[in-house]
Amino acid sequence: xxxxxxxxxxxxxxxxxxxxxxxxxxxxxxxxxxxxxxxxxxxxxxxxxxxxxxxxxxxxxxxxxxxxxxxxxxxxxxxxxxxxxxxxxxxxxxxxxxxxxxxxxxxxxxxxxxxxxxxxxxxxxxxxxxxxxxxxxxxxxxxxxxxxxxxxxxxxxxxxxxxxxxxxxxxxxxxxxxxxxxxxxxxxxxxxxxxxxxxxxxxxxxxxxxxxxxxxxxxxxxxxxxxxxxxxxxxxxxxxxxxxxxxxxxxxxxxxxxxxxxxxxxxxxxxxxxxxxxxxxxxxxxxxxxxxxxxxxxxxxxxxxxxxxxxxxxxxxxxxxxxxxxxxxxxxxxxxxxxxxxxxxxxxxxxxxxxxxxxxxxxxxxxxxxxxxxxxxxxxxxxxxxxxxxxxxxxxxxxxxxxxxxxxxxxxxxxxxxxxxxxxxxxxxxxxxxxxxxxxxxxxxxxxxxxxxxxxxxxxxxxxxxxxxxxxxxxxxxxxxxxxxxxxxxxxxxxxxxxxxxxxxxxxxxxxxxxxxxxxxxxx
Numbered sequence: 001x002x003x004x005x006x007x008x009x010x011x012x013x014x015x016x017x018x019x020x021x022x023x024x025x026x027x028x029x030x031x032x033x034x035x036x037x038x039x040x041x042x043x044x045x046x047x048x049x050x051x052x053x054x055x056x057x058x059x060x061x062x063x064x065x066x067x068x069x070x071x072x073x074x075x076x077x078x079x080x081x082x083x084x085x086x087x088x089x090x091x092x093x094x095x096x097x098x099x100x101x102x103x104x105x106x107x108x109x110x111x112x113x114x115x116x117x118x119x120x121x122x123x124x125x126x127x128x129x130x131x132x133x134x135x136x137x138x139x140x141x142x143x144x145x146x147x148x149x150x151x152x153x154x155x156x157x158x159x160x161x162x163x164x165x166x167x168x169x170x171x172x173x174x175x176x177x178x179x180x181x182x183x184x185x186x187x188x189x190x191x192x193x194x195x196x197x198x199x200x201x202x203x204x205x206x207x208x209x210x211x212x213x214x215x216x217x218x219x220x221x222x223x224x225x226x227x228x229x230x231x232x233x234x235x236x237x238x239x240x241x242x243x244x245x246x247x248x249x250x251x252x253x254x255x256x257x258x259x260x261x262x263x264x265x266x267x268x269x270x271x272x273x274x275x276x277x278x279x280x281x282x283x284x285x286x287x288x289x290x291x292x293x294x295x296x297x298x299x300x301x302x303x304x305x306x307x308x309x310x311x312x313x314x315x316x317x318x319x320x321x322x323x324x325x326x327x328x329x330x331x332x333x334x335x336x337x338x339x340x341x342x343x344x345x346x347x348x349x350x351x352x353x354x355x356x357x358x359x360x361x362x363x364x365x366x367x368x369x370x371x372x373x374x375x376x377x378x379x380x381x382x383x384x385x386x387x388x389x390x391x392x393x394x395x396x397x398x399x400x401x402x403x404x405x406x407x408x409x410x411x412x413x414x415x416x417x418x419x420x421x422x423x424x425x426x427x428x429x430x431x432x433x434x435x436x437x438x439x440x441x442x443x444x445x446x447x448x449x450x451x452x453x454x455x456x457x458x459x460x461x462x463x464x465x466x467x468x469x470x471x472x473x474x475x476x477x478x479x480x481x482x483x484x485x486x487x488x489x490x491x492x493x494x495x496x497x498x499x500x501x502x503x504x505x506x507x508x509x510x511x512x513x514x515x516x517x518x519x520x521x522x523x524x
Contacts, residue, residue, distance in 0.1 A: 029184075043113055089178075094170060095168060127222075235292055252293060320359075328383025447511055470515055
C-alpha cells in the first residue's frame with residue numbers, strides 16, 4: 001500500500017452555495033427493504049476461500065432462535081444470504097430467574113467470513129480501527145429491541161454474549177436489516193450471457209447498487225465518501241444499468257461547488273454532517289472531473305447542465321496545462337501526485353501523460369459543443385501526442401517507456417492506448433506485445449487498474465484477451481467467495497490486504513463494479 005495521507009491546511013476552497021443548493025435538489029430517494037437471516041452458520045477453515053475461512057450451516061435455524069437461551073461466551077452467526085447495506089435490529093429477552101445483572105454483548109458484522117475470524121484487538125494497521133464493524137453493548141433491562149443507529153455493510157452478523165449472570169440466559173429473536181440504496185431495480189433490464197460472465201455481471205450490478213447511497217460512495221463499509229476516480233467508473237456503470245442521472249449530477253455539483261481558488265478539484269468530498277472538500281489532491285483524479293462531465297453529456301445531452309459546470313472544467317484544465325512544458329511533456333509534481341494505482345512500485349510519468357491526453361481530447365470535444373475556441377488546447381494536445389510518439393515510444397521495444405530509468409510497465413501501455421495516441425493497428429500491436437511481455441500482471445492490487453487494463457485490451461481489438469482477464473480477475477474473486485467485488489485483490493497473493501488485516505478491508509467497493517460497463521460496451 002503506497003497511498004499516503006495528505007494534509008494541505010493552507011489550501012483555500014470555493015464554496016458555491018448556488019451549486020450546493022442544486023446538489024441538494026438532486027438528492028436521491030433511498031429505497032428501503034427488510035431482509036431477515038436465511039440461516040445460522042459456523043466458521044470453518046476453507047483454503048479455497050479468501051484468507052482461508054468459509055462457513056457451514058449450523059444445526060440451529062433462524063426459526064429456532066426463540067427457544068435458544070445464550071449464556072456467557074455463547075455466540076451465533078446469522079447469514080443474511082446476500083451482501084446488505086443497512087441498519088440492524090434484534091429483539092432480546094431473558095429466560096430463567098429474574099435478571100439480576102445487565103446483559104453484555106458484542107455484535108460484529110462481516111462482509112466475508114474472515115472478518116469474523118479475526119481479532120480486532122490485534123489490529124495495528126495504518127487506517128483507524130474505528131472502522132472495524134463491531135459494537136460492545138450493555139442492556140440493563142430486558143425485553144428490549146436493540147436497534148443499532150449506525151449503518152453497516154455485511155452479509156454475516158455475529159452475536160456473542162460476553163456475560164449475563166448464572167441465573168438467566170439471553171434470547172435473540174426477529175433479527176433483521178433494513179437495506180438502503182438509491183439504486184432503483186425497476187430500471188434494470190435483463191440480459192443474456194454465458195454463465196460465468198452472467199455471474200460476473202450480476203455481482204457487478206450488486207456492487208454498484210450497494211455503493212449508490214446519498215452519493216456514489218466509494219465503499220459502504222469504510223470511507224463512505226465521494227471519490228472522483230470511483231465516481232467516473234460508477235457513472236459509466238450506472239448509465240448502462242440503473243441510469244440514475246440525477247445522482248451523477250448531484251455528485252458533479254458537489255465537486256464543482258468546492259474546488260480550490262486556483263481551480264483544482266479535490267480528490268474527494270464529504271457530505272455529512274455538511275458538505276466539505278477533503279484536502280487531498282491527485283492529478284488524474286482532478287482531471288477526471290472533466291471526464292465525468294463529458295461522459296454525462298454523451299449519455300444525456302444536457303446543455304443547460306454543461307453550461308453550468310463548463311467554467312469549472314475549464315479552470316481545472318487550465319491549471320493542469322501549467323504542468324505541461326514547451327515540448328509537450330507532463331511535468332509531474334510530488335505534492336500533486338499521479339495516482340493511476342495504489343502501488344508506487346512503477347513509474348507513473350508516461351501513464352500520467354496518457355491520462356492528460358485522454359482528458360484533453362474530451363475537454364476539446366466539450367469546448368466545441370459549447371462553441372468555445374479550442375486553438376490553444378489543440379496546440380497543446382498536438383505537442384503532447386508528438387512528445388509521446390517521438391520520445392516516450394520505443395520502436396525497438398514496441399511499447400512506451402516511462403521515467404529516467406526507461407521503465408516499461410503495463411500502466412504506460414494502457415493509458416496511451418486508451419488515449420488513442422497511436423492508430424488502431426499500432427494499438428493492437430502494443431497491447432499484443434504487452435500481453436506477451438508484461439502478463440500476468442504483477443504488483444497491481446486494485447480492480448481500478450485492472451479495469452483500465454481490461455478496457456485497453458478491448459479498445460485494441462483483443463476481445464478474447466479482454467474476456468480472459470475479466471474471468472481471471474473478477475471471476476477469481478467469485479471463486480474465493482465474493483458476494484460483491486472488492487477494494488483490493490492481487491491474484492498472485494489472494495490474501496493481500498492494503499492495510500495488513502482483512503478486518504478493515506472493503507469487500508464491496510465502487511471501482512470494482514465496472515465489468516457491467518465493459519460487458520455492455522464490448523460484448524453485447
